[in-house]
Amino acid sequence: MDNQSKNEKDSQLEDYRVEHKNTKLTTNQGVRVNDTDNSLKTGERGPTLMEDFHFREKMTHFDHERIPERVVHARGFGVHGEFQVYKPLTKWTKAKFLQDPSVKTPVFVRFSTVVGSRGSADTVRDVRGFATKFYTEDGNYDLVANNIPIFFIQDAIKFPDVVHAIKPEPDNEIPQATAAHDTFWDFVVNHTETAHMIMWLMSDRAIPRSFRMMEGFGVNTFRFINEEGKGHFVKFHWKPKLGVHSLVWDEAQKIAGKDPDFHRRDIWDAINNGDFPEFELGVQVIEEEQEFNFDFDILDPTKFWPEEQVPVQLVGKMTLNRNQNNFFAETEQAAFHPGNVVPGIDFSNDPLLQGRLFSYQDTQLLRLGGPNFHEIPINRPTAPVHNNQRDGFHQMSIDKGKVSYSANSLRQNAPEPATDAENGYVHYQEKVEGYKIRQRSSSFNDHYRQATLFWNSMSAAEKQHIIDAFHFEVGKVKDKQIRQRVVDMFNHVDGGLAAQIAQGVGANPPSQPGGTGITASSPAVSQENTIKEARTRKVAMLLEGGFSFEPLMQALTSLQGAGLQVELISHQLGMVTSEEGQQLEAMKSYTTAGSVMYDALVIPGGQQCLNNLSMHKDTFTFLNDTFKHAKPIGAFDEGADLLMSSDVQGTLIADPESTNQVFSDLGVVTVRKADDFTAFTNEFIQAIGQHRHWMRQTG
Ligand code: HDD
Numbered sequence: 001m002d003n004q005s006k007n008e009k010d011s012q013l014e015d016y017r018v019e020h021k022n023t024k025l026t027t028n029q030g031v032r033v034n035d036t037d038n039s040l041k042t043g044e045r046g047p048t049l050m051e052d053f054h055f056r057e058k059m060t061h062f063d064h065e066r067i068p069e070r071v072v073h074a075r076g077f078g079v080h081g082e083f084q085v086y087k088p089l090t091k092w093t094k095a096k097f098l099q100d101p102s103v104k105t106p107v108f109v110r111f112s113t114v115v116g117s118r119g120s121a122d123t124v125r126d127v128r129g130f131a132t133k134f135y136t137e138d139g140n141y142d143l144v145a146n147n148i149p150i151f152f153i154q155d156a157i158k159f160p161d162v163v164h165a166i167k168p169e170p171d172n173e174i175p176q177a178t179a180a181h182d183t184f185w186d187f188v189v190n191h192t193e194t195a196h197m198i199m200w201l202m203s204d205r206a207i208p209r210s211f212r213m214m215e216g217f218g219v220n221t222f223r224f225i226n227e228e229g230k231g232h233f234v235k236f237h238w239k240p241k242l243g244v245h246s247l248v249w250d251e252a253q254k255i256a257g258k259d260p261d262f263h264r265r266d267i268w269d270a271i272n273n274g275d276f277p278e279f280e281l282g283v284q285v286i287e288e289e290q291e292f293n294f295d296f297d298i299l300d301p302t303k304f305w306p307e308e309q310v311p312v313q314l315v316g317k318m319t320l321n322r323n324q325n326n327f328f329a330e331t332e333q334a335a336f337h338p339g340n341v342v343p344g345i346d347f348s349n350d351p352l353l354q355g356r357l358f359s360y361q362d363t364q365l366l367r368l369g370g371p372n373f374h375e376i377p378i379n380r381p382t383a384p385v386h387n388n389q390r391d392g393f394h395q396m397s398i399d400k401g402k403v404s405y406s407a408n409s410l411r412q413n414a415p416e417p418a419t420d421a422e423n424g425y426v427h428y429q430e431k432v433e434g435y436k437i438r439q440r441s442s443s444f445n446d447h448y449r450q451a452t453l454f455w456n457s458m459s460a461a462e463k464q465h466i467i468d469a470f471h472f473e474v475g476k477v478k479d480k481q482i483r484q485r486v487v488d489m490f491n492h493v494d495g496g497l498a499a500q501i502a503q504g505v506g507a508n509p510p511s512q513p514g515g516t517g518i519t520a521s522s523p524a525v526s527q528e529n530t531i532k533e534a535r536t537r538k539v540a541m542l543l544e545g546g547f548s549f550e551p552l553m554q555a556l557t558s559l560q561g562a563g564l565q566v567e568l569i570s571h572q573l574g575m576v577t578s579e580e581g582q583q584l585e586a587m588k589s590y591t592t593a594g595s596v597m598y599d600a601l602v603i604p605g606g607q608q609c610l611n612n613l614s615m616h617k618d619t620f621t622f623l624n625d626t627f628k629h630a631k632p633i634g635a636f637d638e639g640a641d642l643l644m645s646s647d648v649q650g651t652l653i654a655d656p657e658s659t660n661q662v663f664s665d666l667g668v669v670t671v672r673k674a675d676d677f678t679a680f681t682n683e684f685i686q687a688i689g690q691h692r693h694w695m696r697q698t699g
Pocket of ligand 1: 070110129
């Protein structure tokens with residue numbers, strides 16, 4: 001594609017790409033095949049012959065086409081891009097890709113859900129994975145992140161437990177891709193360390209509008225190491241240039257049916273349209289001497305470092321600018337590992353991170369069938385690889401010579417370990433001593449204070465969404481005792497929250513006073529305070545015969561000029577004629593599209609169009625759902641009259657200065673013939689940038 005850039009990784013991948021244009025069909029042995037539609041038989045109606053090598057090969061390959069899906073993060077989608085640092089980070093790290101602002105480091109990013117299997121829907125309530133492989137000159141560096149800054153558990157040994165609890169229940173494999181069932185909430189009430197993560201999981205963060213509109217967090221505490229060997233604790237962030245935005249739960253559920261590929265389609269289309277998603281890399285850095293200056297343990301993965309206390313410094317930008325060629329070869333075979341680090345980046349003793357360092361390599365050995373998966377094109381570093389590792393399933397290199405050991409004299413000890421000066425990786429020399437004990441540090445004992453901090457930081461609408469999510473999730477739990485225990489557990493976070501959870505799930509309100517006494521908030525975690533951008537949003541324009549052409553075209557041009565994607569939708573596909581006789585094509589119909597697939601709605605003018613729109617029940621479903629989901633609606637001329645017969649009508653107010661109907665300022669924008677059309681489109685685009693107009697739901 002024209003808009004897709006070439007970089008070192010792309011050039012490397014080019015060697016493996018195959019196109020089958022103008023070619024003859026062959027077997028995998030390169031033998032030309034003369035018929036692939038009929039197997040070789042004894043007589044026209046006789047049995048198939050064993051000697052049919054083409055049949056045998058074709059069928060065997062097909063029979064073996066599947067590999068195990070990832071045990072978590074099975075459903076994902078990968079895209080290529082580049083990363084550039086803004087200025088040298090020499091004072092903290094010697095990592096080469098973080099020094100020179102002119103260097104573009106190729107990246108491959110895989111976004112994912114955690115719980116569902118490979119074919120599950122994109123818009124389920126779940127954590128999203130955000131794994132980035134940087135192909136640096138020092139070798140591959142993987143930042144294996146999520147869109148929530150903390151985790152369920154404090155020690156990796158609990159990972160199989162939490163995953164078993166959240167996955168479908170083992171007797172009947174129900175339910176798919178959701179935490180809304182007994183075993184998960186049973187786990188929660190038996191592990192109060194999950195409280196903070198559950199607050200995030202019940203929040204809007206768990207139903208993102210787009211992979212392009214979510215943050216990424218490395219979660220675990222890592223270390224930067226500079227040339228002098230000095231360490232700094234660091235947490236990594238990705239900040240989306242489009243801001244952090246979410247769906248509404250009802251919308252998310254409907255999209256799961258209408259378009260289960262919603263998120264992957266969104267990013268695929270955006271990149272093909274040239275709307276390259278951009279994320280800034282942020283770091284929070286803590287001096288080693290300040291390790292104990294906080295009221296939480298900086299190694300505890302159930303805690304975040306509030307940005308107000310430890311600012312996020314933006315140090316570089318990633319641009320995702322190329323779609324993959326082949327889903328299986330690239331997304332499915334990509335292997336990420338938080339243990340893939342380069343000189344200048346090291347680990348902390350965070351007990352969750354320590355366990356992750358074992359798990360990823362281990363799971364990939366099974367999933368990708370042996371120890372040579374680093375040779376699969378998507379996983380190959382662009383840095384040269386030299387060592388004495390040999391053989392194994394699917395070995396792709398032809399290592400020459402007799403020597404496969406070190407130290408050796410026969411090849412002058414090549415490949416030789418690199419010195420410090422040659423950038424050989426030196427593990428950070430941290431002094432550690434202690435007894436071998438299976439014990440959690442008492443500094444990890446507080447399970448509730450940051451959960452309260454998060455709750456305090458939410459806007460009224462965000463709080464309501466959290467309560468609604470608890471009602472849905474816990475409402476699906478059959479065991480009444482567990483439901484009661486959820487109420488009692490979250491009473492430790494906030495008494496009001498617990499009382500409201502209780503109301504919706506048939507449990508008793510908490511009997512004890514609630515809360516942690518924390519009154520502080522962290523405004524940075526509220527999506528209310530995020531970047532508001534209309535660019536790249538999708539707008540639905542309803543279209544029926546007799547629409548008035550000029551204003552529609554004017555609106556279309558303004559919206560497209562502001563970088564929005566507009567789709568024309570009618571009751572059926574095909575050409576639609578305006579009142580003046582011009583024709584436009586409806587590319588979507590009420591059957592193939594739904595309001596949940598768009599960020600905003602436009603209703604054009606024209607008396608005949610209005611009459612035609614009013615004839616279809618689906619028009620009102622579209623309009624009312626858009627309104628219910630708090631999305632902006634723009635209507636002009638006669639189109640505005642349609643709002644009078646919809647749910648929008650309730651927001652009508654009297655305007656003493658005008659004879660027009662005026663809708664209160666809730667993201668419903670109308671314009672009449674005499675009014676200023678440019679002012680209308682500007683206001684409408686601004687309303688789209690606001691994303692959702694929650695006042696409709698809470699006001
Ligand atoms: Fe993990 C996959 C992120 C905790 C074990 N994890 C996986 C992926 C992401 C994360 C984004 C998908 C990678 C891809 O796209 O292929 N995981 C996280 C984060 C965690 C976390 C941010 C919290 C800090 N994970 C975690 C723990 C363990 C694992 C505590 C086990 C000790 N994760 C795995 C895994 C997976 C994985 C089983 C499954 C597939 C894979 O690795 O390649 O090893």
